[in-house]
Amino acid sequence: MQLPRSLALALSLWGLALGAVATTASPLATRQAPAAAADDPTTTVSSLNCAPKDGCTNLGNSLDPLDPAAIANDPVVRLRNGSYAGVRLETVDAQATLSRFGIKHGAQDLFLGMPFAQQPTGDRRFRRPQRLAANHTWQGVRSAKSYSPACYTVGIDNDFAPPFVTYRAGEDCLTVNVVRPASASASDANKGKLPVFVWIYGGGFNMGSSADQRYNGSFLVDQSVGMGKPIIFVSLNYRTGALGFPVGDVADRERITNLGLYDQRVALHWIRDNIPAFGGDPDAITIAGESAGGASMLFHNTAYRGRDDGLFSRTIAQSSYYATQPRSQFYTDQLNGFWTNYTQAAGCARDDLDCLRRLPLGDLAKVSLSPAYSFPAALWNPQVDGELVAKDLQRSFLDGDFVKGKPIILHNNINEGLSFGVRGVNTSQQIIDAIIDKNGLGGDDRFTKAAQMALLEAYPDEEGLWPPYQAGDGLLSLSGRQDRRSCAIFGDLRMVAPRREVAELLSSPQSGAGNVYVSRFDQAQYNATIDGVAQHFAEVCYVFRNPLATQNALGPARRDIDLADEMAGYWISFVTTGDPNAVKGRQGADGGGGAAAATRPQWPRYDAGGKKHLRFKNSPTGERTEVVKDSYRPEGIRMLNEVRAGTWKPKSKREEL
Structure with a gap:
């Protein structure tokens, strides 16, 4: 059965929203859809929540790539540095799928892959992130219709590999994504700004991507609208692995430890400064994450000895942990040894960061993945730096060095x-x-x-x-x-x-x-x-209502x-009011x-x-x-x-x- 063009348009766009990483304005299929049976019109559309063994595909991936000429009325947002055009996702009737999941409560706007900092390439590799300068502006409207590359990672997990999702990785990755109800905009000021849910992914500080379809925000935004308490969903990328968390005395001396956490911090500044343009409330931002993302929540609550920079109002920490590296001489010697192995394998002296910055990314990738150099995943992790990570994470909480008055x-x-x-x-x-x-x-x-x-x-x-x-x-x-x-x-x-x-x-x-x-x-x-x-x-799939x-x-x-409805409902209530x-x-x-x-x-x-x-x-x-x-x-x-x-x-x- 041929899908109506309006539904095909919505589904194709929605495939982009739901995490199929796009390299153009259109989502690309990650696996072939099963052939449609003549008497079963639903087989051309994903069931959305059936097991892979049933031959199901992700909604959107079963359709032909979207004809760009069919896109009309792109949402445009004016930010401090310039304007972006996003993608409008129309409603999708749940009855068009085998599950009851759809975009039922109004259209959504997606703005994807927007830089929040200068990209850490070339001489900016192995340096703290630099915020976009106020005079870094442009004329016209830039595209925000596809995800950026994921920050290069030393490993990959099964859910990042085909057939589940395929994505690019690189260094031009410090970007944010925004999903909002289409009814929200800066012109809604008289109606009240919407609360904001910022998600930071996990992955042991070694891998991850905001484009990962497991962190799709569309289902959550849709439920929030259905509950009568709409929210805006934001996700972000940060550097991981050796490029995000260098270790040892060289990293300490050059102040390049915890780069991934500093990336997150700069992203939170960008969100606070720019979210009003999307219709969001800068005074009602909830930061959330799981695993390394959950540990990141603890770091932001204790950052700079608990200094409150006004970047968030509430926190959700799922499977968080004390992620700071142990501070012992034995362990410090281990870190120095691993760093020496890493730099020597790259052909650089252990303290020659300029050499490491000149290398093509592919050369560093070979070092990270070389079987000759076994780098444990826990190696590239946060360390005490006396600044953002002022103390061991446990000690910060024991000493009361955390932000006060935030649920x-x-x-x-x-x-x-x-x-x-x-x-x-x-x-x-x-x-x-x-x-x-x-x-x-x-x-x-x-x-x-x-x-x-x-x-x-x-x-x-x-x-x-x-x-x-x-x-x-x-x-x-x-x-x-x-x-x-x-x-x-x-x-x-x-x-x-x-x-x-x-x-x-x-x-x-x-x-x-x-x-x-x-x-x-x-x-x-x-x-x-x-x-x-x-x-x-x-x-995670229950919190995100993600099938x-x-x-x-x-x-x-x-x-x-x-x-899933129950958990997402509690989370949305907390994001909206601070009370689940x-x-x-x-x-x-x-x-x-x-x-x-x-x-x-x-x-x-x-x-x-x-x-x-x-x-x-x-x-x-x-x-x-x-x-x-x-x-x-x-x-x-x-x-x-x-x-x-x-x-x-x-x-x-x-x-x-």
């Missing part, structure tokens, strides 16, 4: 450790050796023999106590017989312990912080490789869609808030005494989202935080009695 959501998943546990663990000593090898507790002298024994007691060798997944006997030779124990320890060490400690510190009456809300995600994804697991990153065919796709079951409970949304599918919007549990504020948090769940057995106490594995989690901070002491004989 925050802190979130983690129940099985975070499945992504971080050490595989092949069969003995207690192997677990201890892995912690030491990873420098996971921050110093040479903190993880003493006494601490090691106490940790093993806090996490006993009883597999039934740990996260409720089972790899099966056939995988035991690979996973190890203490795999679940390892995953519990490393998940707590990496994600849960920092989240709980930050929640306790910020929620104390003396902290001066804003309201704190804590949540946990327990829902197993429909296409999880191991049954019963809500591992790292699993919640696109990636490994993090939202499942087709009604329970998954309802849970304030906006319930309209009941029913047409309202975008989900059928159970009016009966969602009241999400309590977290306090150090009650420690109540929201557990997200919607299972076939009847388990639903509910308020529970944040009290699991208390002794082990407390100990991990104390050892890292250097405050842990063995129990006295009296305490043991």
Whole structure:
């Protein structure tokens, strides 16, 4: 069946909005669509939330590239430096797809790939980002209809590879993207500016892209309009890997550590300065991110010893962690050694940054990916620089060096450790050796023999106590017989312990912080490789209400869609008001808030005494989202935080009695 031209136009454009990375004004297919059956008109349009094994394609990718001549009435925005023309996405009737996802609540405007800084190429490589000068202006209207290249990365994950998405990588990458309801504009000043949701991607500070279709903002914006509380979605790129996080004494001396965090900071300045032109409120900006993006949220809350630069009003930190490199002589020597290997492999002296700046990007790419030089992913990470990262991240929170009076959501998943546990663990000593090898507790002298024994007691060798997944006997030779124990320890060490400690510190009456809300995600994804697991990153497709065919796709079951509506509704309410409970949304599918919007549990504020948090769940057995106490594995989690901070002491004989 031939699609009506108006629908084909909208769908083709929407494919661009939903993350299919474009190199021109039109989205390019990342895989071939199945042939349309004569009696099945829907097969020419993606189902939007079916499994890849069913032969489905992403909405938009199944259509021919858009004829540029068909684009009319491009939205234009006038910014401080000049004007940009974006793309208008018309509504898409949900009935045109097999799912109920569509753009149902009005058209959207996309402005993609807009530079927020001078691009870090040539002599600006390995330097802090430089903001666009006030006199850097242009005449006419520039195109903002396609994503920029992703910042060059040393690695790639499965969801970035075909058939899920294909994208370019380079150094001309410091750009932002804006998705807004088409009704929003600078002329809406008398109606009130819209709140802004800024997303910063994760990837271990080693990879990532704002063009990644998993971070599509169109679904979220559409639901916000349906709830009667429209928001503007913004995403940004920042440098990662060796180009974004150089390490060692040379980087310290030349003040080039943490370049990716400085990129983010400059982007936040650009957003605050320019968002009014898009119809956004510069005084209602929520910054959000997951994993390394979540850790970035903690860095921005503690930047410059907690100085408030007015760049954001609220924070959402999903799976955040203490990401600063340990400051020990042993670890510093390691960093210097890796930096020397990196520069020598590039043919440069270790302190000759000019040599590194002259090299073609391809030469540096070969070094980063060379099997002769094994650079661990955790190498290229933030370091204390005395400025933006004034102290170790944990120490900043312990000392009260964070912005005050701003509400925050802190979130983690129940099985975070499945992504971080050490595989092949069969003995207690192997677990201890892995912690030491990873420098996971921050110093040479903190993880003493006494601490090691106490940790093993806090996490006993009883597999039934740990996260409720089972790899099966056939995988035991690979996973190890203490795999679940390892995953519990490393998940707590990496994600849960920092989240709980930050929640306790910020929620104390003396902290001066804003309201704190804590949540946990327990829902197993429909296409999880191991049954019963809500591992790292699993919640992202629910927060974004994103059914696109990636490994993090939202499942087709009604329970998954309802849970996505629920989570996105809480997030939108928080972005709008600073309180996840304030906006319930309209009941029913047409309202975008989900059928159970009016009966969602009241999400309590977290306090150090009650420690109540929201557990997200919607299972076939009847388990639903509910308020529970944040009290699991208390002794082990407390100990991990104390050892890292250097405050842990063995129990006295009296305490043991």
